[in-house]
Amino acid sequence: MEITVGVGAGARHLGVDRVVDLGPLHPSAHGAYRLRLTVRDDAVITAAEPLVGHLHRGAEKLFEVRDYRQVLTLANRHDWLAAFCNELAVALAVERMTGMDVPARAQTLRAVLCELNRIMAHLVFLAPLTGPAAARGREAVQAVLEEASGGRIHFMFNRIGGLREDVPAGWTDRVRAALSTVDTGEVPGGLAGIGVLSRESALAYGVTGPIGRASGVDFDLRRDDPLPGYRGLDVTPVVRAEGDALARVRCLVDEVRQSVRLVERCLDVLPGGPVNVRLPKAIKAPEGSVYTRVEAPLGTSGVHLASRGEKTPWRLKLRTPSFNNVQALSALLPGTAVDDLPAVLGSFAVVVGDIDK
Template identity: 45%
Template sequence: MSDMSTRETVMPGTAPGEDLLIEVTGDGDFQTADMQLSIGPAHPATHGVFRIILEMDGERVVDAHPVIGYMHRGFEKLAEHRDYRQIMALVNRHDWLSGFSNEMGVALAVERMLEMEVPERAQWIRMLIAEWNRILNHLMFTGSFALELGAITPMFYAFREREDIQHMLESATGGRLHFTYNQVGGLKIDLPKGFLRRSAELSAITRARLQDYKDLVLGSDIFQARTVGIGPLSTDVALSYGVSGPTLQATGIPEDSRVTEPYLKYGEIDVPVPVGENGDSFDRFYCLLHRIEASLDVIDQIHDHMPSGPVNVKLPKQVKAPEGATYVRTENPLGQLGYWLESDGGRTPWRLKMRTPSFSNVAVMPHLLRGTLVPDAISVLGSVFFVVGDIDR
């Protein structure tokens, strides 16, 4: 069509500091422009205050611009004014679904700087709780991803399972989300009586119930129609964006810090890492669901290994990391979590830099969303698992 001209016009103020170029097609009275659809910051699919601006041609997404920072709470700065005990209570809140793993990362960093010998039992218990925490997290996303695709029931089932697990963890830690169970050098207090028995019981129950999710979600024809081939992520792109966790494993790489760079006692046990093939929404969900199973395997092994003994070491009144810096990476439920801890020898860190999995996972979103339909955009949004607090920190 030679009489159609294309030009670009600037739409102001859609993203902070960044005007969007909108392509206007057509002449005279018949001009069409792409529609901008602002999903979020308060939208049911973004579970949190995440915003993404979609430029759409009909229902097709031409481009996507994630707008992050609505939930920026300044964790890194706050940490510079907190001693290490207070940081434990702080960091379990940036990714509120992986509280224990976050605490553990900081504890590991400080312990490494102090060259502290953490009691064996504390390390095994840390692994046990961390794996349960991982299952809690994955159950949440199992439910929420299905919910985003319109299936309401898995969410309730997931919460049924979560409730049992949270109750058990509460009996040990006193918390349901923000456990605050770690301290430098181990754990605050040992497990209560009967915890390990309950843990073994729940492991069997959860394993049996996983079949429900496979029948209800994974095996459902409609679910497969909505996810197979949607938002495929290639290994190269995933690595270049720094994607990790189930999102990366879905592309076919069995990358898992627990295996590739074992911390705690993960080196002594066998950690299964499920991988996908195409890196599409289905594979991401497949990895997520099978990571629950893998964690249950790990938990069963931990039960067999649990030693007796103390769970913490005697600490000085004021824990001070010696001058220097260290980087600790752990496999958080959503991917790789890194803490860069730099200390000038004081009671607070001089700098605590966080490398959170959600941030990198969300960074790849525009790449995945281009060319999809709105419902597929939701499918991608739900399957690149993220927690908004973990993005914005």
């Protein structure tokens, strides 16, 4: 629409707002999604609408025709940067419904592997912003995850009742060595004051994880609803109040450093013993329902499992962090200059497979 400021001879014509479709993108956005932007003549965004649904994955319906061992394989993949945490959320749901007692060593190793997964994921998003040091640290952490699980991306290391197998001999020493090389790089300038997401908007959209904590949302399941492996670690969430691009990047940087410390503390108290329990040939969750959640790298990853006592779930609903988080772009982008858009989007971490579930 045309915009005119003032009346009579002093009126100024500001031109016509333009609607620009950004995307659907794939290589730089961890999946295909579109942003429909309304841009003024002075190259400032006045409205933004994230448009998702290009993948049409249908994972939640696929869960319903697979047994619980097969479900773990699919759950692994909806956020391919948080594969271990995704597996864990589903395994926890079945374990709680069946009353399984997971061995202490498996519980502690799950915390170790979740934090290694968090470091790896955060460094993927930081590398384009902070430089090659972050990429080198990610490679070191990914190498020890691969050594333990056999997979670089899709780890498939959780099992209902624990882990697939124990970690290799000497692995904990190699983890410590890898952590000593982790470097987040230098936070770039020019991020302060752009792409601001208020605390009120973050709460309204259900934004969690480092994006929410960068806007003052003091919520972290590792403290507020800890899994057994996290109890006693005294996790203090990294929270900032500014809500801008700089705050989001600094939250990622500080959380990487925090995760390094948490892994080292877990390794210091790692107990011996088995890492899994003997399972029946067919796992059947009793009739009923349960909700479990974990603190994944990008926020709260939840699973609502409803069972009719069969070996396949009657319903398995995912609460994925990126699905909520990406909606906040409609509140965050208005007022952003087009020149600042790459930096703002770079600070806003989402994985599109986690949206199109």
